Amino acid sequence: MVKVILLRERKIMEISYNGPIKDLLPHVDYSVETAVVLKNGSPVEEEEEVGDGDELKIVPVVSGG
Amino acid sequence: MQCKCGHKPVYFRRYSGQHLCSRCFSRSIFKKFKDTIRVNKLMDRGEHIVCGVSGGKDSLVLLYLYKKLLDKFDFELTALTIDEGISGYRDLSIPFVKKACKDLDVELHIRSFKEEYGYTLDEVTTMEERLGACSYCGVFRRNILNKYARELGADRLSLGHNLDDEAQVILMNLLRGDVSRFGRTGTFYKDVHPMFIPRVKPLREIPEKEIVLYAVINDIDFDFEECPYAPEAFRDDVRDFLNDMEEKRPGTKHALLKTYDKLFPLLNERFTPDSIATCERCGEPSISQLCKKCEMLEKIGKSLDRDD
Numbered sequence: 009m010v011k012v013i014l015l016r017e018r019k020i021m022e023i024s025y026n027g028p029i030k031d032l033l034p035h036v037d038y039s040v041e042t043a044v045v046l047k048n049g050s051p052v053e054e055e056e057e058v059g060d061g062d063e064l065k066i067v068p069v070v071s072g073g
Numbered sequence: 074m075q076c077k078c079g080h081k082p083v084y085f086r087r088y089s090g091q092h093l094c095s096r097c098f099s100r101s102i103f104k105k106f107k108d109t110i111r112v113n114k115l116m117d118r119g120e121h122i123v124c125g126v127s128g129g130k131d132s133l134v135l136l137y138l139y140k141k142l143l144d145k146f147d148f149e150l151t152a153l154t155i156d157e158g159i160s161g162y163r164d165l166s167i168p169f170v171k172k173a174c175k176d177l178d179v180e181l182h183i184r185s186f187k188e189e190y191g192y193t194l195d196e197v198t199t200m201e202e203r204l205g206a207c208s209y210c211g212v213f214r215r216n217i218l219n220k221y222a223r224e225l226g227a228d229r230l231s232l233g234h235n236l237d238d239e240a241q242v243i244l245m246n247l248l249r250g251d252v253s254r255f256g257r258t259g260t261f262y263k264d265v266h267p268m269f270i271p272r273v274k275p276l277r278e279i280p281e282k283e284i285v286l287y288a289v290i291n292d293i294d295f296d297f298e299e300c301p302y303a304p305e306a307f308r309d310d311v312r313d314f315l316n317d318m319e320e321k322r323p324g325t326k327h328a329l330l331k332t333y334d335k336l337f338p339l340l341n342e343r344f345t346p347d348s349i350a351t352c353e354r355c356g357e358p359s360i361s362q363l364c365k366k367c368e369m370l371e372k373i374g375k376s377l378d379r380d381d
Contacts, residue, residue, distance in 0.1 A: 016299075039316065039320065044286050051095065051286060053082055053092070067289060067297065069281050070312070071299050072127060072130070072300065072303075
């Protein structure tokens with residue numbers, strides 16, 4: 009299971025997933041353009057693979073107004 | 074894949090094909106900021122820059138970059154925050170500004186709609202519903218920023234608009250057929266009124282995503298809430314379209330801005346007046362006899378009279 013923390017939504021999800029981050033993003037309503045992703049606390053390229061035991065933090069790109 | 078320096082990359086810049094580690098990425102952002110200032114002549118030595126800071130990522134990154142530039146260049150830096158009176162939003166972001174200014178040792182001035190106009194934005198929207206909150210906020214905020222930047226002795230008022238903001242506005246004005254506004258998104262302004270402080274946007278070539286990543290890498294704490302009044306269907310559609318295009322064709326947003334910048338001198342020449350009037354009520358720069366801000370305040374006053 010991958011633990012996904014959505015910072016804006018203040019939501020934590022557990023997702024069964026193995027693969028690159030960029031393909032996981034649409035499952036949580038984000039895309040490469042709309043999210044900065046931290047894997048286990050550090051920023052990573054979206055091509056990076058994630059799987060069991062990893063934690064992802066999703067920082068929203070759009071904010072303010 | 075490795076960064077050119079040999080370290081592990083944290084970011085793939087698709088529009089240039091570069092894989093960048095956090096250090097090379099941060100350096101590239103500082104360089105882009107400096108180059109934008111140099112190429113567009115956005116600052117001269119010894120000038121006083123007043124930086125509009127909201128507590129969101131763009132303006133805090135802008136403040137941080139200016140502070141870094143102070144190590145290399147002689148100028149004066151002051152932060153100016155406008156409290157529009159949006160409960161559950163601005164009251165939560167101002168502490169981020171205060172903390173950043175304290176950490177960076179930058180003088181901060183806070184002005185509010187309430188003390189300037191007598192109403193918070195929340196109060197205005199409950200009294201006067203004919204125009205949306207963003208119409209009032211935009212006019213009031215531009216007015217107060219210009220007025221207080223001038224009172225603080227600013228040579229330039231610097232704002233944190235990023236590449237996404239600029240690309241969205243260009244496309245929105247084009248799609249609306251609003252040619253006079255279409256000519257207002259450039260790198261410079263004509264000197265149309267002596268009381269108008271020139272506005273500069275040194276982040277206009279940096280994508281919004283890179284601003285967020287820069288803030289994360291450099292431990293710049295920011296408020297990632299969206300303004301409760303911000304959701305605007307048209308802008309959301311334009312943003313989604315541009316993001317979609319950028320994913321399919323990296324470099325779309327830069328190409329749009331570049332095209333605009335090439336057209337801008339022509340637009341400016343053709344559509345921007347050489348001088349504008351002075352509001353007969355408040356003395357601020359204005360297109361007509363009464364400025365938009367005074368016109369709106371009058372409307373709010375009448376609406377209050379109706380309620381009495």
